Amino acid sequence: MVYSKQMIIRQIRRKPLLAIGPIALLLVLYLFLFRGSDSSSSTSASSKKTKYSYEKKGRGWFSKNKDSIILQDLPQNHISHYDLNALTTSANALENKEQVLILTPMSKFLPQYWENLNKLTYDHSLIELGFIIPRSTEGDQVLKQLESAIKKQLSSLKETEKWKKITILRQDSDSLKSQLEKDRHALSVQKERRSMMALARNSLVFTTISPYTSWCLWLDADIVESSPTLLQDMIAHDKAVLSANVYQRWTDENNKPAIRPYDFNNWVESDEGLKLASQLKDDEIVVEGYAEMATYRPLMAHFYDANADANTEMALDGVGGGALLVKADVHRDGAMFPSFPFYHLIETEGFAKMAKRLGYEVFGLPNYLVYHYNE
Amino acid sequence: MARTVEVTPYEYPNDKPSYKKSEFQQLLKILNTYKTNIAVGLITIITLLSTIRLILFRPTTYYTPDFSRLPNVQYFDLDHYTGSPDGWQRDERVLFCVPLRDAAAHLPMFFGHMRNVTYPHNLIDLAFLVSDSSDDTMGSLEAHLKAIQSDPDVSMRFGEIEIYEKDFGQVIGQGFSDRHGFAAQGPRRKLMARARNWLWSVAIKPYHSFVYWRDADVETVPPTILEDLMHHDKDVIVPNVWRPLPDWLGNQQPYDLNSWQESDGGLQLAEGLDEDACIVEGYVEYQTWRPHLAYLRDPYGDPEVEMDLDGIGGVSILTKARVFRTGSHFPAFSFEKHAETEAFGKLSKRMGYSVVGLPHYVIWHIYEPSSDDLKHMEWMALEEVKQKEEAKIRKVYDKVWGEAFDDVQIAWKKERDDFLKNTDMTALRKIEVDWSDADGFDIDANKKDEHIADFNP
Structure with missing residues (x-):
């Protein structure tokens, strides 16, 4: 026993590298298996003095935060003062220099959307843009396209023509894998898909709405054609929540260009709809456009009359998100897109219900069209 | 071998x-x-x-796109701001929301607490909403902020500070009993909820990881409050809120009864009410039999103990910013028969977030007397004056008595023996004593109030 101990010591003395080998192996094994990505997990002696350690922890080499710099150029010792009583939302928004926030959850980038957005005649220096992009590799693609579009545009535009501000967010929750047209509309995935969508919309609006924002326009990424005066036209109605009618251009059987209704989420509640809802369990939802669920709700999409006045208004109970103008106050009061069944409604339809619960009125413009992309 | x-x-x-x-x-x-x-x-x-x-x-x-050369384009990955249990070590920013109304009197105390906060000050963004104030809340607030932001010790200074002004037209007075009367609760709660929503929705930025709500009128609070709540790694977490009381009311009392767990009684009550009704805790009109966080406090209990909640109070709430970002808010309408902070708890729970309270971790709200208390205090004050007055009169009376009369008591005590020593009364009168009862005559010397009658002619 004693002898072998001597032998070990002697061996180590003679060939120290050999002894280091196994120790290093053990150390490496331990480090790679049991330590997280934190570079230092400090259980320092200073913790005796204070309850918590205040040593900084890194994020590791690979997940470094490359987001925009957070605080810059803050005036007067970082104290800023906003009088929200002075904020107006009025029919003649341009004269009052009211700011508009255009919000788009973007799961695909359509050049036509971007062109159409840039054609809007409302003063661009009063418009802030907000985009939220899904956390997926498709999202990467969208982001790259959006980035190059923004860079190209900003380099060519004059200072006065530029948007006031653009905020691009990456969603924190994982998005659903498949965004194909067919899967997207299957009833079984509707609830989950729209719930995710609601979370994305909420994350977008509440982080980008500023103390100066008077109006929010929800414009879907696949709205490719609208009147250039979209904002002025809709603002002129001075409604808390106002939805445009979403149609789609297509070529009919005779190869002639035609239009057809696209968004069926703008509706008026019906007795059948209410009855249907009352029979559902708490966590079930009613959605439009499925034969399994006949609500017989009057849909705004079917009220379009090409010859009638484009300014006709109709009161609604559910809205879609295609082109939806909302007074910023409605969102500030707390109206959001429920990610759970709220009165058996979800996302934009649930939003309409919540706005109504908060005492606002919801309207639609059946004869005022915006066009959806045709896949 | x-x-x-x-x-x-x-x-x-x-x-x-x-x-x-x-x-x-x-x-x-x-x-x-x-x-x-x-x-x-x-x-x-x-x-x-x-x-x-x-x-x-x-x-x-x-x-990650690179917009560093375009000042008006910003990119944020929201996944970087989901909040970790050791946020103070990871440079995670906290949005500190304080709704203020006629709060000028509380501000010195509030900023005293703010100075002591141990969470790195540069990571705290302050947001104040000043609404419907008749006193100089705004002026006082600005003075305090300027003082702390120009402190020579840079670590004292906070991050971004935003002050918002918005009046909602308060119909209800701000006296304790005005605010806490039963009838006032519904509409008052809905207004409060709107105010809170206006505050966070304009103040929250993509880069905030946490939102902390705090009332200005908290009297005692540990400086490590943010770390203490944060390290639990819950989506929504509240401490227990008590208030000290004057001695004549029993020293201390639970203050915040809005933190509770839902009960069958509560659900049953909610079912019977109409859509716009608003249940408020702590009023006899609505008996819910819910377990309250406040009453579960054990002064010697482990402060780390957690309790699942459904409704919460608004005195001090720490939430992950994601909760608000994804749409949870203080409903200004009746959500599941509740409004404001209680409904915020319910809504957050509905959205799948964890809502937790710490029964043995206590912060102390200031004591504001109710109108009954005020009446009693007035009576006590009057009584004190009366007693002082009486004492004064007595003093004068004693003095007059002392001067008008000579006290011969002490002299008589000395002389008495001299007077009596030669007097044998037995000759005058035959006194017979009946000692038959002597055995029953038992006096316990240890008992104070029992003693033989003092006979002193």
């Missing part, structure tokens, strides 16, 4: 008996011969392990 003799410069076979080579030595020898192979093997293992680790543990990185 052949018997070999080892020859080394240190050992001679003649000095010691020859021995069998130990197994260990053989192992070493093998190691020695294959050392290059072992080294190569080690390196391979290390590379393999690191690759495996990268694949297993490393989150997939997504593309």
Whole structure:
């Protein structure tokens, strides 16, 4: 026993590298298996003095935060003062220099959307843009396209023509894998898909709405054609929540260009709809456009009359998100897109219900069209 | 195995008996011969392990655009701001929301607490909403903020500070009983909820990881409050809120009864009410039999103990910013028959977030007397004045008495014996004493109030 101990010591003395080998192996094994990505997990002696350690922890080499710099150029010792009583939302928004926030959850980038957005005649220096992009590799693609579009545009535009501000967010929750047209509309995935969508919309609006924002326009990424005066036209109605009618251009059987209704989420509640809802369990939802669920709700999409006045208004109970103008106050009061069944409604339809619960009125413009992309 | 003799410069076979080579030595020898192979093997293992680790543990990185040259374009990955239990070590920013109304009197105390906050000040963004104030809340607030932001100690200064002004038209007075009367609760709660929503929705930025709500009128609060709540790693978490009371009311009392767990009684009550009704806790009109966080306090209990809640109070709430970002808010309408902070708890729970309270971790709200208390205090004040008055009169009376009359009591005590010493009363009157009851005449010397009557003519 004693002898072998001597032998070990002697061996180590003679060939120290050999002894280091196994120790290093053990150390490496331990480090790679049991330590997280934190570079230092400090259980320092200073913790005796204070309850918590205040040593900084890194994020590791690979997940470094490359987001925009957070605080810059803050005036007067970082104290800023906003009088929200002075904020107006009025029919003649341009004269009052009211700011508009255009919000788009973007799961695909359509050049036509971007062109159409840039054609809007409302003063661009009063418009802030907000985009939220899904956390997926498709999202990467969208982001790259959006980035190059923004860079190209900003380099060519004059200072006065530029948007006031653009905020691009990456969603924190994982998005659903498949965004194909067919899967997207299957009833079984509707609830989950729209719930995710609601979370994305909420994350977008509440982080980008500023103390100066008077109006929010929800414009879907696949709205490719609208009147250039979209904002002025809709603002002129001075409604808390106002939805445009979403149609789609297509070529009919005779190869002639035609239009057809696209968004069926703008509706008026019906007795059948209410009855249907009352029979559902708490966590079930009613959605439009499925034969399994006949609500017989009057849909705004079917009220379009090409010859009638484009300014006709109709009161609604559910809205879609295609082109939806909302007074910023409605969102500030707390109206959001429920990610759970709220009165058996979800996302934009649930939003309409919540706005109504908060005492606002919801309207639609059946004869005022915006066009959806045709896949 | 052949018997070999080892020859080394240190050992001679003649000095010691020859021995069998130990197994260990053989192992070493093998190691020695294959050392290059072992080294190569080690390196391979290390590379393999690191690759495996990268694949297993490393989150997939997504593309990050570069807008550094465009000042009005910003990009944020919301996944970087989901909030960790040790946020103060990871540079996570906290949005500190304080709704203020006629609060000028409380501000010095509030900023006293703010100075002591141990969470790194530069990571705290302050947001104030000043609404419907008739006193100089705004002026006082600005003065305090300027003072702290120009402190020579840079670590005292806070991050971004935003003050918002918005009046909602309060119909209800701000006296304790005005605010806390039963009838006032519904509409008052809905207004409060709107105010809170206006505050956070304009103040919250993509880069906030936490939102902390705090009332200005908190009297005692640990400086580590943010860390204490944050390290629990819950989506929504509240401490227990009590208030100190004057001695005549029993020293202390639970203050915030809005933190509770839902009960069958509560659900049953909610079912019977109409859509716009608003249940408020702590009023006899609505008996819900819910377990309240406040009443579960044990002064000697473990402050780390958690309790699941459904409704919460608004005195001090720490939430992950994600809760608000994804749409939870203070409903200004009746949500599941509740409004404001109580409904915020319910809504957050509905959205799948954890809502937790700490029954044994207490912060102290200031004591504001109710109108009954005020009445009692007035009576006590009057009584005190009356007693003082009486004492004064007595003093004068005593003085007058002392001057008008001579007290001969002490002199009489001395003289009495002289007067009586030669007097034998037995000659005058025959006194017979009946001692038959003496056994029953039992006095306990230990008892104070029992003693033989003092006979002193």
